[in-house]
Amino acid sequence: MSKRSVHFKIYRYDPDKDEKPYMQDITVELEASDKKLLDALMRLRGKDDSLSFRRSCREGVCGSDAMNINGKNGLACLTAIDDLPQPVVLRPLPGLPVIRDLIVDMTQFFKQYHSIKPYLINENPPPERERLQSPEDREELNGLYECILCACCSTSCPSFWWNPDKFVGPAGLLAAYRFLADTRDEATSERLDNLEDPYRLFRCHSIMNCVDVCPKGLNPTRAIGKIKDMMVARAV
Amino acid sequence: MSVAKRTFDAVIVGAGGAGLRAALQLAESGMKTAVLTKVFPTRSHTVAAQGGVAASLGNSTEDNWHWHMYDTVKGSDWLGDQDAIEFMCRKANEVVVELEHYGMPFDRTDNGKIYQRPFGGHSQHYGKTPVSRSCAAADRTGHAMLHALYQRNVRANTQFFVEWMALDLIRDAEGNVLGVTALEMETGEVCIFHARATIFATGGAGRIYQSSTNAFINTGDGLGMAARAGIPLEDMEFWQFHPTGVAGAGVLITEGVRGEGGILRNNSGERFMERYAPNLKDLASRDVVSRAMTTEINEGRGCGPDKDYVLLDITHLAPETIMKRLPGIREIAIQFAGVDPIKEPIPVVPTCHYQMGGIPTNYKGQVVVPKDGDPNVAVSGFYAAGECACASVHGANRLGTNSLLDLLVFGKSAGETVVEDNLAGNLPLRPLPADAAEYSLSRIARLESQKNGESVFDVGLEMRRTMQKHAGVFRFDNLLKEGVEAILKVAERSKTTEIHDKSKVWNTARMEALELDNLIEVAKATMVSAEARKESRGAHVRDDAPDTPEYPNGRNDNEWLKHTLWYREGNRLDYKPVNLQPLNEGTEQIALAKRTY
């Protein structure tokens, strides 16, 4: 493949020296081996070592490099660079405070995740061996446990933008349902109580932005629907 | 300059599988513990493990820990310490069942037990037939495990310092370990973490090679910190090249693919592993498969326009099996190789994957160094577990699924040992030397003021190329000798790296420069140790040590059945004996033999 160059417009902000954020215009020449947006960004860092973003696994499993790419949230390491219309406009994930450049403060996001008690609750003394679970019951967890906590979903959700402190958001609710759906978990009613509130669960208006952006193909809206069903079922 | 200080009973550096497992042990004991991590815990590279975790549960085929121990010793090419290996294999069922109790979503057998699949080098009846020993959650075992461990830590209220990078180990004049210095990414602040006990769980350093399955953050920080503080590094010549990295991208395709029936083929479509390993074929040990592949490619039987890869074929498997057991692999193949493995085979090459060596420890997780004629004296206050440590259970070659097990077993035992040592009164909070942070501050100050230096990117690239060329799958005397010269030159260059970003806030350039310092120590240790070992053993295979009746597979037990210790100071080597004695009386020693599969 011949040399390709990519034109970027990137949100830049370093609180140590910039009074306010600005958009940087920058072009970079790619090597043939540069296939993903993350490769291009690493190449860019070779030119300008002050560009900051998180990254680690470069294969879509660690959830570090979520950002807003041409207006849509996604992972840089799973986004094919050649498919992107130019200029490629990069911004930090919307709705969270920016620490620097493409790095956002995820405190609020993790706070919501922690608020749903993201761990198995089962106070019975465990058996000597594994707890048994049928393959069918285990299958209920598919599409739930694979979440990489990248925050693409929650930061594309209007309800989360307006109420990040009150609405759990799609990622947290997906995790909540992951435990509700686990036959080994015994805290169903406690978990539902925890979400029974005008904001925590019910701020979701099924706008589906979350489903649209999830890089792992998960469906938080469906999980939220299931929790709502469980709420209704226990009310009758 | 004055630096802030925080005091804890214990500080754990690293929140991957090993660090999180150790943290649980300490949380239960009530010791005040800080866990430092460069990335949010669930972003640690344990998340990328695919294939499974070994335990002789025997859920679908008969199994027991004796067979597992045999396979592990044999896999290690007898360089593994048999006390530590016995300890690990006997503990496997306990720690894996614990994980299940924590909520890990293992796949299930029809009768509801943990699903297990076959994996390379794991067998029944001491090498006779393949066994299903790898406990798996689809092909996302590491993800499921890391999240389950993190979740359990949330429940236990573990105190994390997220996006804090440890810089240097603090020791006093007697050599006792007193904690670490660390940098907060968000503020650029350096702080001392003063503690009775320090546990390193910083993971591997696979980024010393150009082609690697490892994450960007796998930069061997624990090894660099230990080496700079005078602790030797053990068996660093032994690096595992995983047979199936996606050609060009390096992203891993788990051996579980071959466990589910995948076959390696050369350019004539031949299942070439039948020639190299008649019994276990595609499921032979990793070093054996990687060398077979390299031989096929070197002899012109590779695939593609440049004949530089082979093919991993699962097109004969039912699409449902692929979707159910290997969904992540299908995603990876589509994303990084551009092929749908249901229809087309995946181009693969041997890729640097795992470091068998590391900070020397015993099976209790204590860091041990030679002192007054005893090769294994515990360094007071210092512990290590996981890929950064060398217990040594993997010896010259690790079996797949034994690393996740290593994290659980030795993470737990390091935690338990800290609790015991503390109760026994062996862990006083020793006074900090006045200059405890001086060294770290001077490294940062050097970077701040460096002018006309080289870019971190360029020096790093030169290091990765040098390692790839001089210390790869096959090793040659002249290349290793030149490699030592070359890597020492790169190390010199790394002393004058220059960064342009001078911000205090989330300065990635500074972080990468500091990481390079650590990688360089690992690279030197690797090259120097490899040049010196004049035999073939496990993953270290020299062209001038071929298979002969006197030296099976080129292995020379008379002279080289010993662990290497590399010291940074003077770039010096020392050796210590392998422990061939199992832990418990009555456990049979696995006698030396030639490794065949």
Ligand SMILES: Cc1cc2nc3c(=O)[nH]c(=O)nc-3n(C[C@H](O)[C@H](O)[C@H](O)COP(=O)(O)OP(=O)(O)OC[C@H]3O[C@@H](n4cnc5c(N)ncnc54)[C@H](O)[C@@H]3O)c2cc1C
């Ligand atoms: C792609 C891939 C697939 C694998 N599949 C398997 C498998 O199926 N089965 C198996 O048994 N093994 C597998 N392995 C090997 C295994 O996953 C690793 O050896 C293991 O996960 C390492 O765990 P760890 O806890 O030692 O380190 P890691 O999980 O790498 O964690 C290291 C931690 O240390 C922290 N850290 C590092 N440096 C610093 C610093 N300076 N300051 C603060 N924190 C720091 C990091 O933030 C991180 O939290 C695989 C490896 C790879 C690369």
Ligand code: SF4
């Ligand atoms: S479906 Fe609900 S959670 Fe998802 S984006 Fe819409 S409001 Fe948010």
Ligand code: SF4
């Ligand atoms: S649900 Fe999807 S988008 Fe949301 S955090 Fe999890 S992986 Fe990311």
Ligand code: FES
């Ligand atoms: S770098 Fe890990 S998800 Fe992209």
